Amino acid sequence: MASTPSSTLSPLYESSIFCNFTSSQSFLSHQKFTFPLKLHSKFCIRATQVSLQEQSQVSDPSNSQQPYRKAVSSSKSKLWVNPKSPRASELKRKSYDFRYASLVKVAESLDACNPVEEDVFNVLASLGDKIVEQDAVVTLNNMSNAETALLALKYFQQRLKLSKEVIIYNVTLKVLRKSKDLDKAEKVFEEMLERGVKPDNVTFSTIISCARQCNLPEKAIEWFEKLPSFGCEPDDVTYSVMIDAYGKAGNVDMALNLYDRARAEKWRIDAVTFATLIRIYGAAGNFDGCLNVYEEMKALGVKPNMTVYNSLLDAMGRAKRPWQAKNIYGEMLSNGFQPSWGTYASLIRAYGRARYSEDALKIYKEMKEKGLELSVVLYNTLLAMCADVGLTDEAVNIFEEMKGSESGTCQPDSWTYSSLITIYSCSGKVSEAESTLNEMMEAGFDPNIFVLTSLIQCYGKAGRTDDVVRTFGRLSDLGLSADERFTGCLLNVLTQTAKEDLHKLMVCLEKANPKLGYMVKLLVDEEVVEEEGAFKTHAAELLDCVTMDVRKAYCNCLIDICVNLNQLERACELLDVGLTLNIYTDIMSRTATQWSLHLKSLSLGAALTALHIWMNDLNRALESGEEFPSLLGINTGHGKHKYSEKGLAGVFESHLKELNAPFHEAPDKAGWFLTTKVAATSWLESRRAQEVVAT
DNA sequence: CTAGGGTTAG
Numbered sequence: 001m002a003s004t005p006s007s008t009l010s011p012l013y014e015s016s017i018f019c020n021f022t023s024s025q026s027f028l029s030h031q032k033f034t035f036p037l038k039l040h041s042k043f044c045i046r047a048t049q050v051s052l053q054e055q056s057q058v059s060d061p062s063n064s065q066q067p068y069r070k071a072v073s074s075s076k077s078k079l080w081v082n083p084k085s086p087r088a089s090e091l092k093r094k095s096y097d098f099r100y101a102s103l104v105k106v107a108e109s110l111d112a113c114n115p116v117e118e119d120v121f122n123v124l125a126s127l128g129d130k131i132v133e134q135d136a137v138v139t140l141n142n143m144s145n146a147e148t149a150l151l152a153l154k155y156f157q158q159r160l161k162l163s164k165e166v167i168i169y170n171v172t173l174k175v176l177r178k179s180k181d182l183d184k185a186e187k188v189f190e191e192m193l194e195r196g197v198k199p200d201n202v203t204f205s206t207i208i209s210c211a212r213q214c215n216l217p218e219k220a221i222e223w224f225e226k227l228p229s230f231g232c233e234p235d236d237v238t239y240s241v242m243i244d245a246y247g248k249a250g251n252v253d254m255a256l257n258l259y260d261r262a263r264a265e266k267w268r269i270d271a272v273t274f275a276t277l278i279r280i281y282g283a284a285g286n287f288d289g290c291l292n293v294y295e296e297m298k299a300l301g302v303k304p305n306m307t308v309y310n311s312l313l314d315a316m317g318r319a320k321r322p323w324q325a326k327n328i329y330g331e332m333l334s335n336g337f338q339p340s341w342g343t344y345a346s347l348i349r350a351y352g353r354a355r356y357s358e359d360a361l362k363i364y365k366e367m368k369e370k371g372l373e374l375s376v377v378l379y380n381t382l383l384a385m386c387a388d389v390g391l392t393d394e395a396v397n398i399f400e401e402m403k404g405s406e407s408g409t410c411q412p413d414s415w416t417y418s419s420l421i422t423i424y425s426c427s428g429k430v431s432e433a434e435s436t437l438n439e440m441m442e443a444g445f446d447p448n449i450f451v452l453t454s455l456i457q458c459y460g461k462a463g464r465t466d467d468v469v470r471t472f473g474r475l476s477d478l479g480l481s482a483d484e485r486f487t488g489c490l491l492n493v494l495t496q497t498a499k500e501d502l503h504k505l506m507v508c509l510e511k512a513n514p515k516l517g518y519m520v521k522l523l524v525d526e527e528v529v530e531e532e533g534a535f536k537t538h539a540a541e542l543l544d545c546v547t548m549d550v551r552k553a554y555c556n557c558l559i560d561i562c563v564n565l566n567q568l569e570r571a572c573e574l575l576d577v578g579l580t581l582n583i584y585t586d587i588m589s590r591t592a593t594q595w596s597l598h599l600k601s602l603s604l605g606a607a608l609t610a611l612h613i614w615m616n617d618l619n620r621a622l623e624s625g626e627e628f629p630s631l632l633g634i635n636t637g638h639g640k641h642k643y644s645e646k647g648l649a650g651v652f653e654s655h656l657k658e659l660n661a662p663f664h665e666a667p668d669k670a671g672w673f674l675t676t677k678v679a680a681t682s683w684l685e686s687r688r689a690q691e692v693v694a695t
Numbered sequence: 696c697t698a699g700g701g702t703t704a705g
Contacts (some may be wrong), residue, residue, distance in 0.1 A: 014703065055700060096697080097696090100696065100697070101696095104696080134697085136700095137697080138696085138697065140698090141696085141697075141698070142696080164698090166698085167698045169698090170698050170699070171698050173698095173699090174698075174699080200699095201699070203698095204697085204699085204700045205699045205700070205701095206698090206699055208699095208700095209699075209700065209701095236700090237699055237700055238700090238702045239700095240699095240701095241699075244700070244701080268698090272700055272701060273700075276702095278700070278702075279701080305702095306702090307700095307701055307702075309703090310702080311701085314704080317704090318704095340702085341702090341703085342702060342703075342704090345703070346704080348704095349704060349705085353705095375703065375704080376705095377703075377704055377705055378703090378704080378705095380705065381704080381705065383703080410699095415705070418697080426705065504705080524696060538704050623696095
């Protein structure tokens with residue numbers, strides 16, 4: 001019964017004490033324990049031995065005054081430890097850690113090893129002869145190489161008397177899942193059956209999640225359905241995995257059915273499952289569903305964890321509900337959770353997309369302070385937000401920090417450069433936009449459609465028509481073709497261009513969209529004559545062909561061109577088409593107390609045209625003796641349009657003055673110009689009198 | 696970390 005000095009031992013452990021040290025008395029009765037490890041130089045513990053006899057002594061409650069006895073010799077110190085003392089549990093933990101670390105190293109060697117039996121077996125031979133089942137489990141569990149894992153499994157099966165063979169199979173399946181190899185997993189399952197090893201819920205949930213991760217949700221469902229034929233009843237984890245798999249398969253109903261079933265069967269549904277449900281609802285765009293699940297979870301007394309919070313934050317970001325993200329984040333913090341990288345990422349996305357720039361930049365700052373590295377996607381999200389709200393200086397700053405980031409994995413990509421060029425273009429910084437374009441090309445990125453779109457705007461705003469034409473030419477040089485947005489920007493450039501330069505751009509416009517080119521030709525070229533009503537038909541046809549999100553922009557631009565060319569009648573026709581096609585909605589409204597003109601989201605030309613039509617309506621009402629309400633109002637919006645110093649409100653104010661209109665900016669309602677019934681009536685009447693005089 | 700669920704997005 002001599003103790004074994006640590007120096008003679010293999011680094012790996014020689015008995016299975018680690019998992020049973022305190023728990024099993026019966027186990028003690030036939031085992032002798034050896035702590036072979038050099039645990040801590042300070043204590044100079046070389047070896048510790050606990051015999052059965054001493055074990056029973058020290059665990060006697062009457063010995064509690066004397067929790068452990070030390071036997072110190074001059075040459076070697078030995079420590080006698082009560083296995084129930086804190087010291088013992090510390091020893092246990094440390095020795096476990098040591099063995100665990102060794103097994104992890106073996107797993108790493110196996111991952112790097114040639115997938116041939118001889119090599120794999122050689123690596124495993126370093127474990128020595130006295131391996132136990134737990135060694136096999138830990139080793140396989142830390143592996144990621146599917147091929148060598150299968151050979152290691154074989155080795156353990158040959159060398160060990162396995163009491164729970166299913167476990168070693170289950171861990172092997174985990175390795176196969178890591179390498180997303182469902183085929184091999186299915187083969188291993190077959191082998192289990194051949195060897196008479198009965199699969200359990202762990203087996204099935206691992207295979208199911210493997211199928212899910214392989215993007216084969218139908219396969220996952222197949223496996224779930226064969227579970228009962230092996231005498232298994234799904235348990236909470238299997239349900240959770242399956243709910244996720246149904247969600248991934250887009251089968252939200254089945255996912256929710258399973259959730260109901262799990263709930264009916266009184267399974268303990270834990271936070272991870274709720275997080276899965278939240279993710280499913282979020283992916284399906286049912287954001288209220290996400291919040292309902294969250295409420296239900298709390299009602300069931302389940303405490304949210306980080307996964308739940310991060311899924312919720314992500315969903316609220318997708319939902320464009322930054323205020324809800326903010327509330328949930330606040331709740332998370334007050335519950336004592338520390339935000340993770342994923343939390344910050346969700347927040348930046350939620351705030352960034354919704355243009356909560358202050359909040360987003362605050363998160364960015366916090367991440368930097370904590371030394372958390374942003375990904376390219378996150379940087380790009382921030383930069384796109386800066387471009388949206390016109391934060392030029394902040395964007396430049398972020399861009400510089402991105403380039404200077406430590407790891408070098410965050411080098412700008414074409415998205416990054418696009419955002420930056422957009423920012424410079426929108427703020428009229430032509431040379432900065434050009435030099436960023438050069439930098440982008442030096443970094444190996446061709447300008448894409450986004451970049452060319454921005455440059456067209458940039459040159460258009462600067463009145464550099466020839467550069468607009470040149471940039472248009474690059475489109476086909478690069479094998480790109482104009483999309484609706486690009487064409488819309490080109491059209492917008494036309495609204496800012498002097499009449500004598502228009503023909504240069506019309507050549508481009510015609511190439512980009514012949515119908516649109518023709519429409520503009522009708523406006524510019526007075527020689528082109530068409531029959532009555534043809535213009536409106538052309539307009540309606542054209543607008544019908546483009547997608548919803550550019551219709552209003554096209555219509556606005558066309559009206560602006562009309563107004564610039566003094567073709568008020570055509571402008572009115574276009575506005576009428578816009579109203580008919582529901583491109584403009586609720587421009588004019590009437591309540592008992594107020595008649596209003598809503599000009600938000602109209603261009604200046606369209607707004608002036610709408611005002612013209614509204615005034616005609618008011619005149620008609622006046623003529624027919626209709627009673628005006630006590631208030632009349634024009635809403636231009638707050639007028640703080642990004643990148644333009646003077647928004648609609650400002651321009652409109654001076655225009656109303658020119659018309660001598662009695663509308664005055666409401667001090668308490670930003671963006672509203674109001675007048676009274678009396679003032680409006682007398683103004684309209686005086687205008688009519690003037691018109692009579694004029695004729 | 697200790698046989699099963701989720702986790703990085705435009």
